[in-house]
Amino acid sequence: MSFRDWYRVDRLPTIYCAGCGNGTVINCALHAVDALAWKKEETVFVSGIGCSSRAPGYISTDSLHTTHGRALAFATGVKMARPDLHVVVFTGDGDLAAIGGNHFIHACRRNVDMTVICMNNWIYGMTGGQGSPTTPVGASTTTTPYGSAEGVFDLSELAVAAGANHVARWTSYHVKELARAIQTGLETPGFSLIEALVQCPTGYGRRNQLREVSDMIEFLKTHAMLLQRYRKLVAEGKPVPAGIFTVGEFVRRNRPAMGVSP
Amino acid sequence: MTRTEFLQGNVACAEGALAAGCRFFGGYPITPSTEVAEHMALKLPKLKGVFIQMEDEIASLAAVIGASWTGARAMTATSGPGFSLMMENIGYAAMTETPCVVVNIQRGGPSTGQPTLAAQGDMLQCRFGSHGDYSVIALSPASVQEMFSLTVKAFNLADRFRVPVFLMADEIIGHMRERFTIPDAVEVVPRRPLEKGALPFAAGPDGVPGFPVFGAGHGVHVTGLTHDERGYPRATSPDIHQELVMRLVHKVESARREIADYMVVNPGAERVFVSYGAPTRTVQQVLHDRKDRTLGHLQLRVVWPFPEFALHEFPDAKVFLFPEMNLGQMAREADRHTDVPVVPIPRLGGELHTPALLEKTLEAHP
Amino acid sequence: MKLVIDEARCKGCNLCLLVCPYRIFQEGTKANERGIVVPALDRPERCPNCRLQKLYGRTLCGVCQMICPDQAIRWDDEAPREPQKVVIEF
Numbered sequence: 181m182s183f184r185d186w187y188r189v190d191r192l193p194t195i196y197c198a199g200c201g202n203g204t205v206i207n208c209a210l211h212a213v214d215a216l217a218w219k220k221e222e223t224v225f226v227s228g229i230g231c232s233s234r235a236p237g238y239i240s241t242d243s244l245h246t247t248h249g250r251a252l253a254f255a256t257g258v259k260m261a262r263p264d265l266h267v268v269v270f271t272g273d274g275d276l277a278a279i280g281g282n283h284f285i286h287a288c289r290r291n292v293d294m295t296v297i298c299m300n301n302w303i304y305g306m307t308g309g310q311g312s313p314t315t316p317v318g319a320s321t322t323t324t325p326y327g328s329a330e331g332v333f334d335l336s337e338l339a340v341a342a343g344a345n346h347v348a349r350w351t352s353y354h355v356k357e358l359a360r361a362i363q364t365g366l367e368t369p370g371f372s373l374i375e376a377l378v379q380c381p382t383g384y385g386r387r388n389q390l391r392e393v394s395d396m397i398e399f400l401k402t403h404a405m406l407l408q409r410y411r412k413l414v415a416e417g418k419p420v421p422a423g424i425f426t427v428g429e430f431v432r433r434n435r436p437a438m439g440v441s442p
Numbered sequence: 443m444t445r446t447e448f449l450q451g452n453v454a455c456a457e458g459a460l461a462a463g464c465r466f467f468g469g470y471p472i473t474p475s476t477e478v479a480e481h482m483a484l485k486l487p488k489l490k491g492v493f494i495q496m497e498d499e500i501a502s503l504a505a506v507i508g509a510s511w512t513g514a515r516a517m518t519a520t521s522g523p524g525f526s527l528m529m530e531n532i533g534y535a536a537m538t539e540t541p542c543v544v545v546n547i548q549r550g551g552p553s554t555g556q557p558t559l560a561a562q563g564d565m566l567q568c569r570f571g572s573h574g575d576y577s578v579i580a581l582s583p584a585s586v587q588e589m590f591s592l593t594v595k596a597f598n599l600a601d602r603f604r605v606p607v608f609l610m611a612d613e614i615i616g617h618m619r620e621r622f623t624i625p626d627a628v629e630v631v632p633r634r635p636l637e638k639g640a641l642p643f644a645a646g647p648d649g650v651p652g653f654p655v656f657g658a659g660h661g662v663h664v665t666g667l668t669h670d671e672r673g674y675p676r677a678t679s680p681d682i683h684q685e686l687v688m689r690l691v692h693k694v695e696s697a698r699r700e701i702a703d704y705m706v707v708n709p710g711a712e713r714v715f716v717s718y719g720a721p722t723r724t725v726q727q728v729l730h731d732r733k734d735r736t737l738g739h740l741q742l743r744v745v746w747p748f749p750e751f752a753l754h755e756f757p758d759a760k761v762f763l764f765p766e767m768n769l770g771q772m773a774r775e776a777d778r779h780t781d782v783p784v785v786p787i788p789r790l791g792g793e794l795h796t797p798a799l800l801e802k803t804l805e806a807h808p
Numbered sequence: 809m810k811l812v813i814d815e816a817r818c819k820g821c822n823l824c825l826l827v828c829p830y831r832i833f834q835e836g837t838k839a840n841e842r843g844i845v846v847p848a849l850d851r852p853e854r855c856p857n858c859r860l861q862k863l864y865g866r867t868l869c870g871v872c873q874m875i876c877p878d879q880a881i882r883w884d885d886e887a888p889r890e891p892q893k894v895v896i897e898f
Contacts, residue, residue: 182867184879188663191674192817193878199821203877211874221659226508237663237675242656244511245665245675246504247534253501257508257516258656260492261466265512265657283504286497353827355874393821 183210186220188240195234199393201352201378202299206235208355208376209268209297212363223266226255228280230306231380232272232299249279252287255294259439263293268366273300274312277333281313288342291370291437297362298335298373301380309383320387335375340431345370347430351377351400354427361429370437377404377425443626451589451616452477452519455545455609456485458593459517461628464543465491466516468505470498470524473557474613475547478519499524503531507540511664513633513655515597519545521613522555525564526571532606533572534666536690539643539651541600541633543593545609547616548767550792559792560613562719562767566775568608569746575687577694579701580608580746584722586620592743594628599701601633603694604650610745612767614720614794636660643686644671649693695747702749704742711738712760713807715800716753716776716784718742721765724795728804731797737804745772750779761785761807765795809861809883811852817880820844824872824881830854833872857883 187210196203213223225243227233228251236243246254251269259267276284276298287296303321304310311321311328314335318327339347346368348361358376365372379385379396390396405421407428413420449457456478459467467482479495486493492509496502499520506516520528525546535542550556551563564571568580579599581592593609600607636642636652642662643651654660667675668683676682694701707729713736715725722741729739738756742749753762753776762784764773770786777784787803789795811832824833824847832852836845852858856868861883867873873881 184882187879193819193880196877198819198877199823200877203879204823204875207874207876207879220661221657224656237665240661242511242654242661243663244508245663245667246507247530247666250500250504250531253496253504254508256494256496256501257466257468257505257510258512259508260494260505261509261514261516262512262657282497283501286501352875355827355871359874393823394826397823397826 181214183207183214186210186214186239186241188238191238194238196231197382199379199381200231201301201376201380202231202235204352204355205297205299205358205376205378206238208359209362210239211359212366213268215363216366218266222264223268224258225268225270226251226258227270228272228275230272230275230304232270233275235270249275250283251275252280252283252296256287256290256292259292259294263439263441266366267294269294269296271296271298272305273298273302273314273335274304277313277335277338285338285342288339288344288371288373291343291345291435293369293371293437293440295362295365295372295374298375299378300335300375301378301384303380303384305380305383309387319384321384336373336430339373343371343435344373344431345435345437346372346432347375349375349377349427349430351404351427352379353397353400354404364429364432368432369440370435445624446621447624448619448621449586450477450619451583451586451611452547453481454586454589454622455519455593455611456481457624458590459543459597460485460489461590461624462515462594462597463630464515464517464597465489466506466509466514467491467493467518468496468502468509468516469518470496470502470520472499472521472524474549474616475519475521475545477616478545478547499527500531503528503535503542503544506542507531507535510540510542511656515601517543517545519547521547521549522551522564523553525567529571533574533576535606536572536576536578537666538664539604539690540606541604542606543596543600543609544606545593545611548610548612550790556792558613560720560767560794561790561792562610562612563771565610565745565768565771568610575691577691578605578608578746579603579694579744580610581703581743582610582718582745583615583743584719584741585615585622586618587622588743589615590622590624595703598629598631602631602650603697604633604653605694610719612720641671642673643669645689645693649689649696698747698749699751701744701747702752703744704740704749704752706752706755707739708735708737709755710758711736711756712758713804714738714740714756714759714762716740716742716762716764718745718772719767721767721795724765724797724800728797728800748772748775748779753780753782763787763800763803763807765789765800767794809858810886811849811855811858812882812884813846813849814880814882815840815842815844815846817878818844818846819878820846821877822847823875823877827871827875829869
């Protein structure tokens with residue numbers, strides 16, 4: 181069995197734009213699920229609303245495509261009622277951190293045993309390219325035509341502070357590391373967040389001089405810095421290059437978790 | 443073992459849920475429904491059930507829907523402000539045909555209103571509160587015994603029709619204490635499971651699909667988007683959308699007579715009181731005091747879908763008098779269905795109609 | 809095994825070009841029936857998975873397949889005595 185066997189092939193090709201990073205992240209997630217030899221009948225995918233959240237519609241397990249921002253609350257209900265089922269959540273930056281912000285921090289606090297894969301493309305893609313809580317300062321979107329002037333969430337740091345057991349961030353360029361991080365998340369009891377920075381050439385890239393898929397991937401490749409290296413630079417007081425973001429495993433710990441299968 | 447208890451309405455409601463097999467409660471505290479949650483928090487763990495206090499009412503109903511898809515009978519309880527928050531997910535439950543029970547112990551509104559006083563101001567909201575067209579079932583208890591029995595009925599109806607079912611009580615019935623009986627066993631009619639090989643959202647013979655429970659290998663995709671019989675999103679198809687919405691509405695509306703539950707007193711009467719919930723008690727008092735057979739009483743236990751045929755049980759009626767703790771929400775619905783004049787008797791402010799108030803109305807309509 | 813790009817799925821995003829360490833994928837030249845310019849393959853027999861998957865019993869490299877957002881890349885068994893040449897299939 182390979183990860184491709186988890187797809188609903190009658191639903192392919194996906195609705196995603198050419199070069200969308202979401203397809204890549206789904207591949208990595210299914211790769212991880214398959215590597216652990218999970219069974220389809222025991223796995224449930226839950227999602228909110230958005231491009232990211234269309235993912236379960238392409239996977240041939242039981243899945244719950246819910247209302248905007250509330251995926252974690254639905255997933256909590258599924259997991260607490262049947263702790264023996266594996267629950268994986270697909271969500272996006274707006275779905276998780278804007279409308280879903282409250283459910284996000286509480287799910288981390290409760291440390292419910294589920295794995296959340298956030299496809300963070302710095303934009304609201306499905307609705308046409310509006311700003312999100314992770315849109316970089318100065319970026320142009322349809323609702324920030326003069327450049328975004330709001331502060332930005334660091335979703336991984338939020339999850340760490342709120343109490344998640346495992347938090348990691350990678351990009352859709354680093355496919356092997358992403359698949360490995362998702363696998364670690366699936367194995368770790370408690371709440372696990374894997375933030376995947378993905379390219380949205382149509383929504384984000386087009387308005388921010390990164391229209392070509394290759395441009396956005398180059399951006400992700402060159403602006404990613406390993407967390408250890410970043411922490412070392414900061415500890416030594418050396419300057420951190422502008423515009424970079426950190427990738428790697430933020431935390432892996434053993435706080436008491438809810439809904440762990442007995 | 444059948445036992446007699448002297449308990450609060452809210453607690454009776456929780457006991458009814460447990461007797462009906464409810465093993466998941468996701469809720470959020472809100473006066474005057476909090477006792478339902480507290481009693482479930484106490485009893486569920488002892489029955490290997492799950493109680494979880496969620497971060498808000500939206501998450502509460504979301505967790506209930508999620509749990510329902512794993513096969514559990516799941517319930518939440520709230521009041522006005524929380525009920526308004528739940529509207530989006532109520533629409534989701536209706537669209538995805540998720541059985542669940544939502545208890546609303548109504549209080550004075552709008553907005554924060556009168557948290558500790560009764561009202562019946564959410565009756566239209568429970569039917570039409572979410573966006574789009576859909577159909578739901580709503581029950582209204584008028585005593586602590588009915589808080590128990592109608593909660594049991596709510597679960598059976600939810601499973602039978604795969605809709606969200608509302609228990610529209612009010613603070614008076616919720617907080618009053620009365621003697622009531624808990625039978626040793628109640629009738630439990632579980633969901634019809636999906637047959638192997640059948641499409642998960644194809645209508646059964648009665649318009650209701652079999653239930654594809656999670657974890658049984660059905661591989662069902664559940665979505666709030668317009669979907670076809672396989673459950674796959676087909677949001678851009680006018681025909682599929684029309685077919686789906688018509689089926690969701692029709693499966694409940696066409697079964698109005700089967701779902702209906704009402705009580706008729708003095709069917710030959712010319713002046714008939716129609717009531718549901720707390721004002722029923724006042725009407726019963728008036729009929730008891732007067733012993734007048736020309737006064738009739740129609741008590742509705744199922745309020746939605748509205749049983750217009752119940753009005754026809756009074757062929758000689760010249761006027762329907764409708765006391766409600768709102769500005770005539772159900773009276774306007776009754777009015778649509780009959781040429782006999784319907785006189786709403788509204789009462790706001792949180793206090794129940796008094797017999798004197800009803801007497802005054804009777805004098806005005808000889 | 810031979811490398812196959814499924815033309816029914818490929819959307820021409822060219823992500824595979826960016827990641828292949830052997831630069832097997834090249835810019836395509838002609839649009840197909842769907843209007844997509846599918847990448848061309850330059851000596852795909854250099855792909856370690858083509859050569860060694862059968863020997864090691866697992867996927868080697870495989871980054872192109874992982875990164876392809878449309879699941880359009882796969883490796884198929886070759887027919888016996890087929891010349892070592894990869895064909896792009898419909």
